[in-house]
Amino acid sequence: MSGACNTGKYRNVFKELGYTDSAIQTKLEDAWTQIFYGDDDTRIYFPSSDGGYLLDTGNLDVRTEGMSYGMMIAVQLDKKEEFDRIWNWTKKHMYMHTGENAGYFAWSCNPDGSKRAYGPAPDGEEFFALALFFAAHRWGDGEEPFNYGQQARDLLRTCLHKGENGDGNPMWNLDNKLIKFVPNCEFTDPSYHLPHFYELFACWAYPEDRGFWKDAAKASREYLKLSCHPETGLSPEYAYYDGTPNNEKGYGHFYSDSYRVAGNIGLDYEWFRGSEWERKTANKIQNFFAELDPEDYRRYTIDGVPFSEKSLHPIGLIATNAMASLVADGPNAKKMVELFWNTPIRKGDRRYYDNCLYFFSLLALSGNFRIWKPTE
Numbered sequence: 515m516s517g518a519c520n521t522g523k524y525r526n527v528f529k530e531l532g533y534t535d536s537a538i539q540t541k542l543e544d545a546w547t548q549i550f551y552g553d554d555d556t557r558i559y560f561p562s563s564d565g566g567y568l569l570d571t572g573n574l575d576v577r578t579e580g581m582s583y584g585m586m587i588a589v590q591l592d593k594k595e596e597f598d599r600i601w602n603w604t605k606k607h608m609y610m611h612t613g614e615n616a617g618y619f620a621w622s623c624n625p626d627g628s629k630r631a632y633g634p635a636p637d638g639e640e641f642f643a644l645a646l647f648f649a650a651h652r653w654g655d656g657e658e659p660f661n662y663g664q665q666a667r668d669l670l671r672t673c674l675h676k677g678e679n680g681d682g683n684p685m686w687n688l689d690n691k692l693i694k695f696v697p698n699c700e701f702t703d704p705s706y707h708l709p710h711f712y713e714l715f716a717c718w719a720y721p722e723d724r725g726f727w728k729d730a731a732k733a734s735r736e737y738l739k740l741s742c743h744p745e746t747g748l749s750p751e752y753a754y755y756d757g758t759p760n761n762e763k764g765y766g767h768f769y770s771d772s773y774r775v776a777g778n779i780g781l782d783y784e785w786f787r788g789s790e791w792e793r794k795t796a797n798k799i800q801n802f803f804a805e806l807d808p809e810d811y812r813r814y815t816i817d818g819v820p821f822s823e824k825s826l827h828p829i830g831l832i833a834t835n836a837m838a839s840l841v842a843d844g845p846n847a848k849k850m851v852e853l854f855w856n857t858p859i860r861k862g863d864r865r866y867y868d869n870c871l872y873f874f875s876l877l878a879l880s881g882n883f884r885i886w887k888p889t890e
């Protein structure tokens with residue numbers, strides 16, 4: 515399959531459910547204004563002298579996750595200034611020039627740019643790469659570091675070839691083609707699996723790596739079948755390569771990271787018609803949550819048993835469950851979108867993660883989470 519094989523069609527699920535164009539547009543614009551330029555209780559984006567950053571307001575750090583999400587949101591909305599500011603900050607402060615992880619980005623920094631960790635989180639790199647490709651295609655390449663296309667290709671090359679000179683590890687397991695939780699481990703995080711991204715990397719990465727990305731898309735689609743519970747559809751935060759939960763450090767249950775899986779399979783279906791399994795699984799996840807009170811979302815075992823601990827990011831969960839309606843066709847597909855539509859963005863300390871997922875869902879359900887291809 516080449517990049518040309520994507521569906522090229524973007525549903526406006528909100529419109530299908532009867533919301534007007536102007537209400538949808540207003541919701542998008544309000545989200546942008548509040549999340550990027552709102553008051554101190556809503557914003558997560560902060561311009562600075564050397565660019566701009568998204569703050570994890572719950573942990574008071576800047577994460578590659580948030581920076582790459584900010585870039586993806588910005589490119590989708592044609593916000594070049596914010597994209598460039600975020601990328602400039604990322605390259606300046608997060609990029610690692612030396613050590614075992616040279617060529618990757620430090621996953622957590624302080625807002626002053628100093629590093630809090632010297633290891634990467636691969637979900638950041640994969641989002642950076644695709645946001646950079648989209649920027650190259652939407653706006654054209656500029657001077658370094660705004661030579662977006664080359665930045666993306668070089669980053670993907672590092673992700674696969676790091677360690678060939680005995681200097682660190684690749685982010686993907688080169689045998690089973692699965693993304694790792696971190697480069698120097700041998701387990702994964704189901705929410706990192708983005709087969710719809712890998713289909714595009716298979717078109718735009720350096721030619722020698724395209725076959726790998728094609729295989730990785732297939733491997734991740736198969737992997738999700740192993741890691742999502744057959745009855746609930748829920749997946750753990752961390753899991754072994756055979757799909758079973760990795761609870762060594764308490765991350766073997768359905769909690770914050772896991773929320774993204776529902777949105778990811780929705781977008782894979784929208785972009786590439788991933789698989790019919792995705793439809794069934796989206797229905798199962800929505801059916802599970804349709805029975806529950808959103809005020810009482812919790813941590814769950816993947817077979818659906820609640821813990822006493824409440825969800826840390828219930829609005830993020832509402833958002834990703836709604837995004838699953840890109841593929842779901844069950845009795846709760848409409849209900850989940852309506853719940854999301856009627857949920858305001860989150861305010862307060864823990865707003866960062868919820869509102870990133872909220873923004874992705876808004877983009878996706880309004881037909882604005884698109885593949886930006888090279889212009890002919």
Ligand SMILES: O[C@@H]1[C@@H](O)[C@H](O[C@@H]2CO[C@@H](O[C@@H]3CO[C@@H](O)[C@H](O)[C@H]3O)[C@H](O)[C@H]2O)OC[C@H]1O
Nearest residue numbers: 570572577579621633634635637696770771867
């Ligand atoms: O051990 C770290 C590991 O924690 C890191 O993972 C990143 C942080 O966690 C993930 O998202 C968080 C979900 O919970 C919310 O409360 C947080 O605000 C989110 O940041 C994120 O996807 C990971 O990138 O990766 C590196 C490891 O060394």
